[in-house]
Amino acid sequence: MKPYRVLLYYCYTTIENPGQFLEDHHLLCLRLNLLGRIIVAAEGLNGTVSGLAADCEEYMRVVKADPRFASLEFKVEENDTHAFQKLHVRIKDEIVNSDLPVDPTRRTGIHLEPAEFRKMKEEEDVVLIDMRSNYEHSVGKFKGAVTLDMENLRELPDHLHEIEHLKDKKVITYCTGGIKCEKASAYLLEKGFRNVYQLHGGIIKYGLEEGGEDFEGKCYVFDNRVVVDVNRVNPTVISACHRCAKPTDRMINCASPVCNNHVPLCEDCGWAHQGTCTDDCKNDPQLRAYDGTGYYARETQGYSPLLGYRSRKGSVNI
Known part of the structure; x- marks a missing residue:
């Protein structure tokens, strides 16, 4: 077993005071020696962090103890070292940039667990649609999936005409960890798609739980690893x-x-x-x-994990 863990997670939930939550959460990560990227917004929490196994276990325990994150699921991978070189905890308007006029807490595509997805993707009237950026699906995607030449999810409306003919199909959206599909599937429903589903937990969870069958290539990730293996059943290079x-x-x-x-x-x-x-x-x-x-991480000259916190709060004692 490898000594480090990489945690990928998100949760759409109301955070009434994002600024205060950010301060407390940043301190929690500092206490547990975690590195990574975390986004806090009024609509929820999104992050990928790495740390020693025991520190990650404590982080998951503390987060899940908060009633706001009772439904949050962690995708947990083993790693030899930290997957990040810095810790960034930031406030943004959205926990994933989309600008899509939808609220995934009100309506979204039907969530498919990895085992359900594995069976359903074989049905004749099912179409898989990749909701990731072009460079991500260039190195790995599900067999037969529809891909869109977009740099980020904000461009989805510009590509809607490419998939409008699929409105009567069973459409399954997927992405790395599931977060993009919360808004993408909701958007497709708003635009008249009738049967919309999404892979719950994304490619990473499918690989962990079902062996990644029919995922061709590797999965792009936003950390030092760049890409990770997903398919342990029938891997290929695309x-x-x-x-x-x-x-x-x-x-x-x-x-x-x-x-x-x-x-x-x-x-x-x-x-x-x-x-x-x-x-x-x-x-x-x-x-x-x-x-x-x-x-290539950004320059780390003079960096310490406390730096981001001190820049907001001045000199502090942890």
């Missing part, structure tokens, strides 16, 4: 190296900070081209040092 076109499921951020594109890059080309997607990027005078991972 992406090709951006440089040499050889099949690869390695994903990198271009080492040029001006570019920073997300592209598949095989290991040989990664080293040969210093982690860049084009020769122009390779000649960028600000080129970041490629270490084989293709992940």
Whole structure:
């Protein structure tokens, strides 16, 4: 068993004083030595954090003890180290950027547990729709799924015409952890789709509970790991190296900070081209040092986990 855990979670619930909640939650993460990204909004909580197993267990216990988060589910993965280099706890208007005029606490697609999804996806009148960004589904997606060339969920209305002909089908939406589908499925219902479902817990939960059958490639994640294995049943590779076109499921951020594109890059080309997607990027005078991972955190000079808290509150004792 690996010593660290990575927790992925979200919950739509009313937080009446997001500012105070943020302060308390930030202190909790500091006490437990957690790193990661957490978004707090009046509509709920969304986060991915990493830490030692015992610290993560305590974090889950404390969060679940709050009645507002009684329905929250944690997706728990093992890891060798922290999956993040910093801790960020922020307030935003939404816990996932969408700008979609819907309220998922009022109406959303029918939630399918992973076992239900595994059976239902085989039915003839079912269509799977990927609600993630283009670079995410370029490295991994469900077999036969409809994908949309969008950079974020805010663009879904611009692509609605591409799937309007599916209104009479059973539509199952899916994403990494389930959060995007709460609003995406609600939006499809508002636009006249009749039978809308969503994979509860997303790709990650499906992989953990059902072995990830028929998920082709790897799943893009927003931490140091970049991509993770999901399919333990019938894995395959669907992406090709951006440089040499050889099949690869390695994903990198271009080492040029001006570019920073997300592209598949095989290991040989990664080293040969210093982690860049084009020769122009390779000649960028600000080129970041490629270490084989293709992940680049923001500069950590002078950083400590207390920094974000102190920037808001001044000198404090924890």
